[in-house]
Amino acid sequence: MVDDIPGLRHILKTNKVIAVVGLSGEWFRPSYFAAKYMIERGYTVIPVNPRYDSILGRESYKSLRDVPAKVDIVDCFRKTEEIMPIAEDAIAIGAKVLWQQLGVTNAEAARRAEAAGLEAVMDRCVKIEHGRLFGGLNWCGVNTRVISARRPQWLPY
Numbered sequence: 001m002v003d004d005i006p007g008l009r010h011i012l013k014t015n016k017v018i019a020v021v022g023l024s025g026e027w028f029r030p031s032y033f034a035a036k037y038m039i040e041r042g043y044t045v046i047p048v049n050p051r052y053d054s055i056l057g058r059e060s061y062k063s064l065r066d067v068p069a070k071v072d073i074v075d076c077f078r079k080t081e082e083i084m085p086i087a088e089d090a091i092a093i094g095a096k097v098l099w100q101q102l103g104v105t106n107a108e109a110a111r112r113a114e115a116a117g118l119e120a121v122m123d124r125c126v127k128i129e130h131g132r133l134f135g136g137l138n139w140c141g142v143n144t145r146v147i148s149a150r151r152p153q154w155l156p157y
Contacts, residue, residue, distance in 0.1 A: 001110055001120050009133045011097055011119060015072030016043050018126065019064055019095070021086050022077030023047040025055045031077040031101075032056070034127035041130060046071065064089035073097040075126050076104055083109040091116040101125055 002008060018038060023031045023045075035045045035056060046067055047060035054060055061067050064074060064086065074090040076083055076099065083106035090098050090113060098113040100106060100122045110120035 001114070001122060003121070005133065007119075008121070008124070008129050011073070011099075011121070012126070012130050012133065015096055017046065017069060017071055018043055018073045018075050019046040019048050019061075019067055019071040020075045020077060021048040021064065023049050023055050023060070024077075025049070025052045025060075030125075034075075034101075034125060037127045038130065041134075044069075064093055064095075067093065071095045073099050073126070075099045075101065077101050078104065080104050080106045084112070087113045090118060097121065099124070099126060102128075 002011060020031060020035050023035050026032060032055070035047070039045050039056060045056065045058065046069060047055040047058055048064055048067065049055065049060050050062040052060040064071070071093055072095065074086065074095045074097065076086055078086060083100060083104060087098050087106070087109035095118060097119045098110065098121070100110070102123060102125045105122045107122070110122055113120045
């Protein structure tokens, strides 16, 4: 399992097509925010969610096996217990990475993916790791160059 900075950096630097399984069409959901961030960083994001026809202006597919394009990273925004079938689909379509989002830790699915030649990441967010490793944290207001716990006086309370 990939859990180190060089490994994560290599995955995000060399894999540019991400199928996001469970991508929500609701703008306030974490999956939507993460996908939008990755699109704005030059990645190709493919939504996989049977509830939507399109998300973020891209056609949404009912399953990974329906995606006609080559997929590098399968990014899983699903419950831990729902990951094994997604891992099997990722293997079947020839993906390179099975990425389980924050809070998602199906170790058996990760082992199966690795046995089939995929890299596996668990309990990490693609957006957070990209921002941390490639300098995008300021996009969400983290790197504001202000080191203070006090609110600026010009902001209303």
